[in-house]
Amino acid sequence: MNPVEVRGLAKSFGEVRAVCGIDLDVLPGEIVGFLGPNGAGKTTAIRCLLDLIRPTAGTLRLFGEDARRGGVRARRRVAYVPGELRLPPRATAHELLHEVARLRGDCDPVRRAELVGRLGLDPHRPAKTLSTGNRRKVALIAAFMTRADLLILDEPTSGLDPLLQQTFRELVREAKGRGTAVLLSSHVLAEVQRTADRAVILRQGRIIAEGTVADLRGRAAQRVEAVFAGPPPDLAAVPGVTDLAVDGQHVRARLSGPPGPLLAALARADVTAVDIAEPDLDDAFRGLYDDRKEATL
Numbered sequence: 643m644n645p646v647e648v649r650g651l652a653k654s655f656g657e658v659r660a661v662c663g664i665d666l667d668v669l670p671g672e673i674v675g676f677l678g679p680n681g682a683g684k685t686t687a688i689r690c691l692l693d694l695i696r697p698t699a700g701t702l703r704l705f706g707e708d709a710r711r712g713g714v715r716a717r718r719r720v721a722y723v724p725g726e727l728r729l730p731p732r733a734t735a736h737e738l739l740h741e742v743a744r745l746r747g748d749c750d751p752v753r754r755a756e757l758v759g760r761l762g763l764d765p766h767r768p769a770k771t772l773s774t775g776n777r778r779k780v781a782l783i784a785a786f787m788t789r790a791d792l793l794i795l796d797e798p799t800s801g802l803d804p805l806l807q808q809t810f811r812e813l814v815r816e817a818k819g820r821g822t823a824v825l826l827s828s829h830v831l832a833e834v835q836r837t838a839d840r841a842v843i844l845r846q847g848r849i850i851a852e853g854t855v856a857d858l859r860g861r862a863a864q865r866v867e868a869v870f871a872g873p874p875p876d877l878a879a880v881p882g883v884t885d886l887a888v889d890g891q892h893v894r895a896r897l898s899g900p901p902g903p904l905l906a907a908l909a910r911a912d913v914t915a916v917d918i919a920e921p922d923l924d925d926a927f928r929g930l931y932d933d934r935k936e937a938t939l
């Protein structure tokens with residue numbers, strides 16, 4: 643039974659088609675990055691999966707159970723960190739975590755204390771006095787202290803400094819090591835690139851690309867820079883070269899597909915330096931993230 647199995651999910655809010663028929667699977671021990679620009683429909687899909695809102699169409703299953711009819715049983719195996727946190731203002735982090743542990747019954751107090759230490763949280767301050775990042779820490783500790791088989795994390799690192807983002811990535815990898823599945827929603831490509839096995843890219847409610855992080859990076863255009871001893875050759879007609887920019891003897895471009903034709907063109911010219919950068923997910927989806935452009939993947 644897969645932790646997540648979604649088929650044909652659609653959700654409209656009146657005229658607004660937030661999610662337009664998506665399929666989504668998360669397997670045991672798999673980290674799936676759920677990516678997309680603001681308003682792409684990530685949170686809506688997650689809220690449907692957790693039965694917080696009702697889908698317009700589609701079937702949603704958690705561990706083989708219908709997310710609505712069998713949802714209560716299935717959700718015992720899920721820990722969820724929402725993107726927008728509302729914590730009871732007067733309760734301290736310690737009290738909140740204690741209450742979550744009591745309600746769930748699958749939390750280890752030693753593990754909780756370890757996480758409080760690793761994330762550097764002062765557990766004795768009331769929630770209303772905590773900064774955004776510290777509130778996020780409370781929610782992350784509440785999720786990671788459970789023995790959930792599926793973590794659903796919506797924009798989990800917003801408000802965390804780079805060091806804590808690193809700790810977060812370690813926690814996700816450790817969870818995966820224990821066989822926990824993770825659905826990690828984010829609009830930060832670098833975060834997904836560093837943690838996820840697979841990424842699903844949503845735009846305007848539709849999946850526009852999905853695959854392993856390595857696959858998706860492989861499809862990206864590489865950034866190329868070259869410096870010539872004299873006037874640069876015209877590279878505009880070289881197959882695979884786009885976004886050409888010439889500044890004196892310095893040329894910048896993007897390269898898709900095999901590098902042979904460009905390397906041949908460079909070798910014929912008086913080139914003094916060449917740099918071809920390994921593409922990252924950011925390169926892969928630069929175009930896709932721009933709602934004004936047509937998707938090309």
Ligand SMILES: Nc1ncnc2c1ncn2[C@@H]1O[C@H](COP(=O)(O)OP(=O)(O)OP(=O)(O)O)[C@@H](O)[C@H]1O
Pocket residue numbers: 655658659660678679680681682683684685686687725829
């Ligand atoms: N309750 C609602 N009523 C009306 N429209 C909504 C509601 N919730 C979401 N939407 C709309 O649905 C679309 C998808 O929003 P959603 O919050 O799911 O996107 P998202 O990918 O999670 O974005 P973000 O990264 O900004 O959180 C947006 O156009 C949003 O305005």
